[in-house]
Amino acid sequence: MSKHYDIIIIGSGPAGQKAAVQAAKANKKVALVEADKVLGGACVHRGTIPSKTLRENALRIAGLRHHAELFSFSLRPDMEMAALIDNMHSVISAHDEYINNQIQRNKIERILGRASFVDKNTIDISMPGGATDQLTADYFVIATGSVPRQVDNIEVDHEYVYDSDSILSMMYLPQTLTVLGGGVIASEYASIFASLGVRVTMIDRYPRPLGFLDKALTDRFVHAFESEGARFIPNANVTRVYWDGVSQVITELEDGTIYRSEKLLSAAGRVSNIKGLNIENVGLALNDRGIIPVDRHCRTAIENIYAAGDVIGPPHWLLPLWSRAVVPVVRPWVWIWVK
The missing domain is CATH 3.50.50.60 (FAD/NAD(P)-binding domain)
Incomplete structure (x- = not known):
């Protein structure tokens, strides 16, 4: 019963x-x-x-x-x-x-x-x-x-390519990190790792991160973020993400640009x-x-x-x-x- x-x-x-x-x-x-x-x-x-x-x-x-x-x-x-x-x-x-x-x-x-x-x-x-x-x-x-939302062309393996849950299992600081996305989660983790001395590249398909905020605030955020030695890449469509089998994660954009990093965080919401x-x-x-x-x-x-x-x-x-x-x-x- x-x-x-x-x-x-x-x-x-x-x-x-x-x-x-x-x-x-x-x-x-x-x-x-x-x-x-x-x-x-x-x-x-x-x-x-x-x-x-x-x-x-x-x-x-x-x-x-x-x-x-x-x-x-x-x-x-x-x-x-x-x-x-x-x-x-x-x-x-x-x-x-x-x-x-x-x-x-x-x-x-x-x-x-x-x-x-x-x-x-x-x-x-x-x-x-x-x-x-x-x-x-x-x-x-x-x-x-x-x-975490899964993206079709990004395979999260939780070892080289992380999502917002597994990123906390990373046991050492990489020298370089690519962050895909421009929302709250992407912006927060990108900022944290940049502050820790990691060279961070944040890539987003929109013209600015945190799009629900006033433009003056997001402009200030990007300025502070890049002052830490990081980069924000706007208006970018990612076509492929993969680990090269040796030491780097490769991120390919629609315009042919390639970014390389030790680790990658996919923060697609x-x-x-x-x-x-x-x-x-x-x-x-x-x-x-x-x-x-x-x-x-x-x-x-x-x-x-x-x-x-x-x-x-x-x-x-x-x-x-x-x-x-x-x-x-x-x-x-x-x-x-x-x-």
């Missing part, structure tokens, strides 16, 4: 975590389903928390390097990356412990496994080791986040993570922007199923502003990199 809950949350990232806690505080019987053995989702383990930790430490190292001659010391590049990764894991571990304690304190049942909709009140759970279970609920919240969720079984589908459409209360087309977080795209109140390109600086890191 399947176990019944008032609310089942699928995904333990910021949206899922907060939905579960609020439901528990409203005296509901809550289950939190997570496919990873750790809580927090991509935000904690592969996205926001790691990248912001890396950014802050990169700024500290850049400051130390700037004053190295004054204090007569030097920083070994291999030690720099090792220290950055070690500190990043410490921050992630602390955040994971905090979330675990919060879930336990609020008596939320944690379920390790992959969820798949059977109908609007039922999900199957595939657990580690091959075991399965079935759960029912009055309400569901889909908070499964997003995954992110798409809703619904793999295996079988939302079509309840009559849901992604819209033309690749996200689950919801109303202003985050309710989907199915009355008892809600969705929140990256799986529904950026905050809805920002979309009209972005389209007019009059958004003020909405990401704190922009102030740091636009000097």
